[in-house]
Amino acid sequence: MLSIKNINTEYDVRDGLCEIINKLHEEGPVDSKVLESLTYYKIFHPIIFREYEEKILSVLGLFYKNIKPNDLFAFLLSGVGETHKKQYREYLTPVQASVRNAIEDQQFVSISAPTSAGKSFSLRDYIYEIEGDSVIVVPSRALIAEYIKTIRERFKNDKSVMISSFVDCVFKIRKLRRIFVLTPERARELFSENLNLNISLFFFDEAQVSEEKERGVIFDVLVRRVQKFFPNAKLIFAHPFVDNPSAQIKKHSMDEGKSYSRSYPHSTVGKAFIYGHANKEDYYFSPYYESGHLIRNSIKLDEKFESVAFNGEMSVLVFVSKSSIYRGDFIKDFRKYVDKFNVVKDKNAVKIISQVEELLGANETNHRSNLVGLLRKGVVIHHGSVPLDVRFLIEDFIRAGFAKICFATSTLAQGINMPFDIVWLDNMRMQGISEEDKALAFKNLIGRSGRLSKELKFDFGYVYTKNPKLLIERVNSSFSLSEISILDQEVDEVTDEKELISSILDGSFNNEFNLPMSKVERLSSQESIENIKLILELVYVGGFGEKLFGSNNKQNRVRLKDALFNVYCISLGRELFDGETNVFNTAIDIFILVIQGRSFKEIVGIRYNNISRRGEARTSFARFSQPANKLPDSSLVNSFSLFKSDVRVKDVSYDAIVFDTYDYMDTVISFSLSDVLMGAFSIYHNFTKDNNALKMIELLKYGTNDTTHTLLLRYGFPPDEIKELTEYIDSITEDNIIFKPDVLNGSEQVKELVEWYLP
Structure with a gap:
């Protein structure tokens, strides 16, 4: 592959693009250098690139973007997409199809793929079609909300499938297939003998949480208990950027004859990397070539990148520390741009802002909120301590295209589907004990750069840094899972998890009380x-x-x-x-x-x-x-x-x-x-x-002993809506919920909430 310097000056651009197409056709999109080269060809030679774009999308396996190809080469390759469509009713990429085949054929599957590879899509699609109950385990409540929103949309007209964010068995009058979306902590409740669940599949997304010191204990305890209580269920593990996903199979002694594991390096979204030099100039550079960040190997931009990034037309994720958000100084270097932004006028955006203000109890007199004030300018604050209901509204605000800047911590690196045009690395301090941990979090974060659209185009995003050397180290580092469970490793005598680990290993964990016997x-x-x-x-x-x-x-x-x-x-x-x-x-x-x-x-x-x-x-x-x-x-x-x-x-x-x-x-x-x-x-x-x-x-x-309120919570209604919904309840038990006829005269919000529960 040519360096970005050569791509910029190469006389015969067409030869370069043909070489890339041939390489992608032979090997698939497994080399980050190839995706980067495509990105720079599109930036530096957009008119010629457009001539080859249809072919490029086909060799990337993005068949859903071009279901009626005009190009002969693209038409021939589209046969692969049509085969997937007939088999799975979706235009899957080769990676998605490979994952789908594996989970249909094997009981234990552990795979790794970059953020944009669509691995979760394949797994979700499989869950839609199987019989029996399913459990999706994710590391955060934010991901719970994202999954539930997606799955409910898929099953909105199917009243035989109930999606829940906690473990319970209500609405027994209906013969239901249940899909639970849980954190590892909430999943502890699955093992009650009273539930009578028929769980046929467990999907552990972002399963690299198993490597964390504290949450890894809870995760691995859950996996061990699942194996014991549901021995016939499928167990699927998905990770990003992990070299050895097979470690999940080995550390829990799963039957290798019933297992499949593979790391897919495939990617379909390009990245352009830019760094701000001490000489006050900005440069395109490549992290994939030796000394790629040196000026002699880089290309100077015609203007400061920040003038493009913060012009209000692109969405920018600015990575900042949580402490800077608490102190309030996170915005210091960006205030000059924020002050130029107009106040958001769109009625849907204004509605979201009003809802956020109401949830926080914010006002301009006694409870002034910087979060709300910035939101009015199209500027978002996002991190793990923003109340969940507010976070959902903020994410809706971003997805609707109202956010010009999002100041965020590493929470957005945890698998949330929230892409941006630009990831701006205001700092490079990542959470994690080891450099490997930090590199994995970093790759997840920059994976938010670039939106995989449905349009007939090659998608890419930008990553900006002031520390290209550290970026290069982290981009090119590898991450391997331990092949020994944290439960089987030597435990420090003073660790807070020692008692839990010991009880699992020696069999003294009490399932009735969900506590170690000691x-x-x-x-x-x-x-x-x-x-x-x-x-x-x-x-x-x-x-x-x-x-x-x-x-x-x-x-x-x-x-x-x-x-x-x-x-x-x-x-x-x-x-x-x-x-x-x-x-x-x-x-x-x-x-x-x-x-x-x-x-x-x-x-x-x-x-x-x-x-x-x-x-x-x-x-x-x-x-x-x-x-x-x-x-x-x-x-x-x-x-x-x-x-x-x-x-x-x-x-x-x-x-x-x-x-x-x-x-x-x-x-x-x-x-x-x-x-x-x-x-x-x-x-x-x-x-x-x-x-x-x-x-x-x-x-x-x-948080209450009101029977109606607790039952409404158990049926899955949001806490903030309980008081209003209570007015419309005719009767409610664990077996059935009956609403008064006038519920259809309630607000649009109420009607939307109760629709699935009506006969």
């Missing part, structure tokens, strides 16, 4: 029983919350917090460190507000008023509040505050408290505390048969 034994102690008895008395005796809510019951709330703290410490078998204690106490304060019926925005407002000392002198300093953090965490020894001690109350960020509150509700309460506390109350009920313990489990799981 924890069950500690939680069965007299001390634990006495604390749980006190908790139930404070919450339920005399009527729900009568001893807990209101200004007169402050001391009882302290007693409740202390009792819950004691139970949690008993479960761990150790005391919490100072930092952990602060996190626990704040989480319980928020939990009490939740069960009191406070909305998310109300809770944020209460915390904001407290931390910013509302009503006090604006010259005073922000009140101490430990940031959210998963529990237990034995590294969280010391106390430290969300805001530095010298931050004035007038400078307290409303958005930072929004993000922190969401993390407390999602990471600490729902993820860290609920499983242990629900297990504790289950153990107590097992001893005492006290039904208040079951009510407490329900409270921890759903």
